[in-house]
Amino acid sequence: VCVWGQAEPLNSNGQNSLLEEEEEEEEEGEDLFTGSLSVPLVLSLSRSLSLSLSLSLSLFPSVSLSLSLSLSLSLKATEEVSLDSPERDVLLSDGPSPVTPPASLISPHLPHNHLYTHCSFDEMEEEDTPDLFDISILVSDPEKTSMSLFKSPQATVRRRFSDFLGLHGKLATRYLHVGYLVPPAPEKSIVGMTKVKVGKDDSSSNEFVEKRRAALERYLMRTAKHPVLLKDPDLLTFLECSELPRALSTQALSGAGILRMVNKAADAVNKMTIKMTESDTWFEEKQQKFENLDIQLRKLHCSLDSLVCHRKELSVNTALFAKSAAMLGNSEDHTALSRALSQLAEVEEKVEQLHQDQAGADFYLLAELLADYIRLIGSVKGVFDQRVRLWQRLQDSLLLLQKKRDAEAKLHANKPEKLQQARDDIRELEGKVQQGERDFEQISKTIRKELFRFEKERVTDFKEVIIKYLESLVQTQQQLIKYWEAFLPEAKAIS
């Protein structure tokens, strides 16, 4: 599957038609920003559960699950928590908490409406964030025209950002439970989107749009590469249908969003109390490896950030130098020297652009690769956690079964009328235990397969990036050579 994309912020026509929605948005927006941001929510490095827990609690001074939407706290939600497993948030948006999943989740053929009715807060749902730019993504699938999944070899569709989030929500709900590594979707960003909505036509909002477009492209590619996910009807619909029902409950600060956060806190508590006796050392080793990798990648990402920053600085400084060279050239009496200095200024301006491009390569190739993998590791941790939960459930069922059996033994002696009931219960529980064991085995198997695929794909990804990066380096140098070779005669002409 090849994916090309180009994002354009809506032109003035497009923006006009959405102004009404924008105004609705703006009202909320004002609420958001006039309140005081009392809690900084950048959970960047620490994944300690206690931290996330206390943070959530401080946001909700009265932790009540009756969540009315009259919360007047300004919440800067989980926006800029960029590398901290956002997939968990989105997972919970479209369905019930995984702590008690419906048994039918294993089959991938869940009807749509099932996903929306469980969340009772949906009635109070606000209008979804209308992200004001469309992305045209061309999905061309020449090699797979024979594949019956796709209706046609090529399709062009327009999708909103929230559509992507909606897709991810569905996929996550369906597949994460059973151990598939669902690639995480790019995060929402209030800061970034506000700039774009306000209509600022400066480089930072353009950069934001481009960054998001590239992230969505990578997300989609990664998802489509997954052999199981590719067959998912929702993904196919997403890629091919011209009209898509609007995804609800993806907004960060809606009732569903708040529910998400509370559930995450609840999860955190649960996880802290689960202590699994691991029978399979493979899982233990892998988990440790991924923990280490996570730490390393985060450090690297930091380092790389500073490199990108300096490269951009170099571009700016080169431009400044170009200007002063030009001024020097203008004031110079000596004709040939004056001309050479002016030429120098022009060359330096071109070099400035090269530095800018190189900074782009640094970022889009290397930095985003690292960021993607940090988020992916979040997914990996998610499936590991899921396995632990299944194990816990199994243990709970086993315990209950034992209790019921003990109780039955007693009943046998005292109250024969209740015996039948007890026996029925036990049979049901035995079924449950069996199912639980099957589930656990299945998820363990799936995880093994998924990790194997992950590691292969990782190698491919990194290799691809290395090649592209080397190409960018070579190209930059070759351009430099061209510029300087053109300048040299000018310099020599000074007499």
Place this chain on the structure above:
Amino acid sequence: MMEEEEAEESPPLSPSVIEGTEEVTPPLSVSPSTIRVTEAAQDGELLTFIIVSQKLSGTGEYHVDRTYEDFDWLQQHLFSLEDVPGIQGIIFPPLPARAQQNAPVKLVRQLGLLATGETWTPYCRALGAYLQQVAGHSLLSRTQHLETFLTSPEPPGRQKVKKGLFNRLSQAVEGIRKGRPHQGTEDVDDFFRTEREHNLSLTGLSRAAAERFLEVVQTEQKIAVACGHFAASLQLCVEAGDDPGQETFSKMCVKISEIMESMKKNVQKVAENDVTTLGLGLDLECRYQEAEKEMLFRRTCKLVELETASRNAERAKPLKKAAMDGDQKAAEKDFEQVSVVAKQEVARVQRARVAVLRQALVRWCELQILTATSSAEQWNQQLLAFRGPARGPGPSS
């Protein structure tokens, strides 16, 4: 490894380049173009420079060690030369500011581009250029002080500078500075009027250009550090490969680390090229403009002296008239001499700075091309090796 067929150091600025094509017959026993400051040795706070020059007779070399105090001694003596008519009109070769280890921020800023290198090389080059300019100057090179400086085994300036040293130049200027302001003094000569304006604008612009260039170099150095950092961190990702998946991934990490290392070397080389060619050129240009500015100021002071003397002569009572007239005549003659020398000097420096900038730009350009070519080649090789012989989809080992 970056292999470059580069000369060990860029060719020195020959006096014929700097000073024009004067026929120079100084009593100097060394050949001006061979004067080099080859190294700087550090002993605690003390910085000693080794100066090498070839004997004119072709029979050998002089090796002497000097400190900054010695350079200063030389410069002060040049300022106070006797028997040089119109000395005020000379644009003195500008001595770079004092350099020292752990210098206060103000001094470092003064040194600017000369202080950016990892080594003392740029600074040594600047000192060497200074000596060559002095040695190549038709009027200044005749002093015995220069000969002593370059050839005597004993350092000349180590004894304390005598308080009584008569620095005519600074004294004269000081006296007048305390008097009336001179910026507004109209010049009698069109040539100098335009020259003063021109110099004023060039002084500012060249300084600005040098400062911008310095910032470019400093950012390049920051990038080098960041690359090194990243490369080192990557090495930590490499784990002992027990399973093949892990092993291949580790290889990728090592690869990226190598690329980062080579990027670091490339940027370091670029920064070095920048400093040793265009950096030095811009720095010298700044100092030339400053030196010319000082000369023009001195000349203006002479003009003011002349105007004062003329006014006194006009108003003088008959008794003093003759004396005043004499004074006025002397001032006139002095001013004329200074102006004549000044004009020559302006032309000399103009030739010199154009030559310096030309060489700086040409050499800079050539080095850029060399570095870029070698880097492109290296990365291209890495790319071809990494891609593997066939354009297959699977990862190559």
